[in-house]
Amino acid sequence: MDSDIFERYLLPAGELDYWERIRDNAAPGTFNHGAHEDSTIPLLEAGLVDQVRDGDQIADNMRLVPLPGHTVGQLGVEIDTTDGKLLLCGDALHSPAQVWMPEWTSVFCADKETARETRRSLLRQADGTILLPSHIRHSAGMRIVEGDDGFQPVFIDSA
Known part of the structure; x- marks a missing residue:
């Protein structure tokens, strides 16, 4: 097993697409209690996400x-x-x-x-x-x- 998997975050591609579309259509931090903005976006920006299906x-x-x-x-x-x-x-x-x-x-x-x-x-x-x-x-x-x-x-x- 690849040891790098423990340094990565696996996010469902369909889920990520959904939240990104909402983010594009809403002010950041105003949907889902700001969870996407404060928890997912930093991981994406750091390049730590692998999309899964x-x-x-x-x-x-x-x-x-x-x-x-x-x-x-x-x-x-x-x-x-x-x-x-x-x-x-x-x-x-x-x-x-x-x-x-x-x-x-x-x-x-x-x-x-x-x-x-x-x-x-x-x-x-x-x-x-x-x-x-x-x-x-x-x-x-x-x-x-x-x-x-x-x-x-x-x-x-x-x-």
Whole structure:
């Protein structure tokens, strides 16, 4: 594996394009709480960004998968291990409550209907996969079990 990958930032090309178009059409710092302006622009200007796309293999046993909706170009990282798959799913599952109620969206979702469909698809396909959402608390991750009453999370102890 190339050691330089740890000195780089991988940004989804579709996501970056979206924020750059908004930046071109708005006063800097006035959209998305200024996060693009204060966090992404300096990395771009320093030449530390590699743009990535759905399906890109970023390391051995690690590939990017599309999880749009919360943001336009959100990508997750799927990791194949000898014990199964892990999926760093970012804000596709913004809260564990969305396992029970996948139709719930965050006020920050860019495209609420796409976010709902991405979440439903993620939950349907999660059989055996350990999901690692960004905002899960008091747990290392979760597995999803589908039953007669819908989806249920099985939380994994972080200890």
